[in-house]
Amino acid sequence: xxxxxxxxxxxxxxxxxxxxxxxxxxxxxxxxxxxxxxxxxxxxxxxxxxxxxxxxxxxxxxxxxxxxxxxxxxxxxxxxxxxxxxxxxxxxxxxxxxxxxxxxxxxxxxxxxxxxxxxxxxxxxxxxxxxxxxxxxxxxxxxxxxxxxxxxxxxxxxxxxxxxxxxxxxxxxxxxxxxxxxxxxxxxxxxxxxxxxxxxxxxxxxxxxxxxxxxxxxxxxxxxxxxxxxx
Numbered sequence: 143x144x145x146x147x148x149x150x151x152x153x154x155x156x157x158x159x160x161x162x163x164x165x166x167x168x169x170x171x172x173x174x175x176x177x178x179x180x181x182x183x184x185x186x187x188x189x190x191x192x193x194x195x196x197x198x199x200x201x202x203x204x205x206x207x208x209x210x211x212x213x214x215x216x217x218x219x220x221x222x223x224x225x226x227x228x229x230x231x232x233x234x235x236x237x238x239x240x241x242x243x244x245x246x247x248x249x250x251x252x253x254x255x256x257x258x259x260x261x262x263x264x265x266x267x268x269x270x271x272x273x274x275x276x277x278x279x280x281x282x283x284x285x286x287x288x289x290x291x292x293x294x295x296x297x298x299x300x301x302x303x304x305x306x307x308x309x310x311x312x313x314x315x316x317x318x319x320x321x322x323x324x325x326x327x328x329x330x331x332x333x334x335x336x337x338x339x340x341x342x343x344x345x346x347x348x349x350x351x352x353x354x355x356x357x358x359x360x361x362x363x364x365x366x367x368x369x370x371x372x373x
Contacts (some may be wrong), residue, residue: 146228147354149234186219214263333349
């Protein structure tokens with residue numbers, strides 16, 4: 143059986159990854175492709191518990207290296223129990239964040255040595271990585287405004303999680319990191335996420351169609367994600 147394709151979505155907080163993950167999954171399902179949608183941190187019972195630990199509390203609750211170790215504990219569980227088995231069955235996996243988030247957040251934004259995290263990644267995942275990564279690029283100020291708006295619309299202006307509270311300068315370093323990763327790796331597709339949802343969705347479908355040779359028909363209306371959140 144031909145293995146499935148592993149697709150990841152990356153980007154700053156509030157950029158709309160959850161929406162576009164769900165929309166792309168629907169497009170692929172319309173083509174008769176079986177799709178597993180998942181997320182990081184999370185994806186398994188244990189990894190979801192780690193997600194809760196990482197997202198809650200004050201912004202200084204965890205040191206960056208502590209975050210990395212927790213993330214990779216959950217990631218190993220996620221890859222071995224969910225992602226690799228699905229790919230082996232010929233299913234496609236779409237994941238909201240993966241290893242590139244750790245490199246962008248902990249190395250570029252929190253300024254941990256890149257080699258340190260890459261060493262942990264090699265030890266834990268042994269070179270396993272996505273086939274295609276969509277980097278949802280936009281402006282740091284816009285990302286932060288979207289996060290603030292989401293918190294206000296939730297009815298609690300203080301609802302931003304621990305990572306979202308780190309501010310605009312953190313988001314700027316984060317985006318610089320993502321752009322550096324995208325420039326280095328051919329598996330990246332950079333998508334301008336400043337536009338409205340449908341044009342962004344169409345750009346994603348076009349890019350994936352170009353890479354896979356599959357003629358994809360974009361949706362004609364946005365889908366609201368079941369869960370909105372970030373890390």
